[in-house]
Amino acid sequence: MRIVRLGTRRDTTRLGGEIARILEPGDLALFSGDLGAGKTFLARAVARALGVPADVAIASPTFTLVQEYETPRGTLAHADLYRLRDEDHAKTAMEIARLGLRERRGDGAIVLVEWGEGFSDELGGDVALDVSLALDGAERVATLRGDKADRLAPHT
Ligand SMILES: Nc1ncnc2c1ncn2[C@@H]1O[C@H](COP(=O)(O)OP(=O)(O)O)[C@@H](O)[C@H]1O
Ligand SMILES: [Mg+2]
DSSP: OEEEEEOSHHHHHHHHHHHHHHOOTTOEEEEEOSTTSSHHHHHHHHHHHHTOOTTSOOOOTTTTSEEEEEETTEEEEEEEOGGGOOSOHHHHHHHHHHTTHHHHHHTTOEEEEETOTTOTTTTTSOEEEEEEEEEETTEEEEEEESTTGGGSOTTO
């Protein structure tokens, strides 16, 4: 487990670059945390660091559920499952499975998911990175877990 303090947006952008460095084709990264914690901001930073060109807008997938980008490092899929989450866990699981993100990983896409916690099986399992973002006063704190968390540079 790694804990990274994100005092400024610049820190979050730097963390995004570090996450991009360690992600490989087929990897799944989950971003959790309350509304406004910085999940989309971090996903955007990862996307830019993977090479999504500056003239390609990276919108929040709040309504589209999934946005895909072509990058020099392969396809990136960015999803936000908030709108699918329902008290009926089985129904939510089925709807998430239907998005086909597991299959996109099989095709070699890197998949970043907001609000995906609890549904890693439907997303193909093996979470490379689980990033939990929390507000701490004016600051944010990222807690990183998962198979690749210990590959982050020591001073990230
Ligand atoms: N250190 C920081 N890291 C990330 N976002 C920050 C930070 N400081 C301020 N912000 C702001 O917080 C907001 C986070 O929004 P967003 O990423 O959409 O949240 P979420 O996707 O978790 O709901 C953005 O408006 C961003 O500019
Ligand atoms: Mg978001």
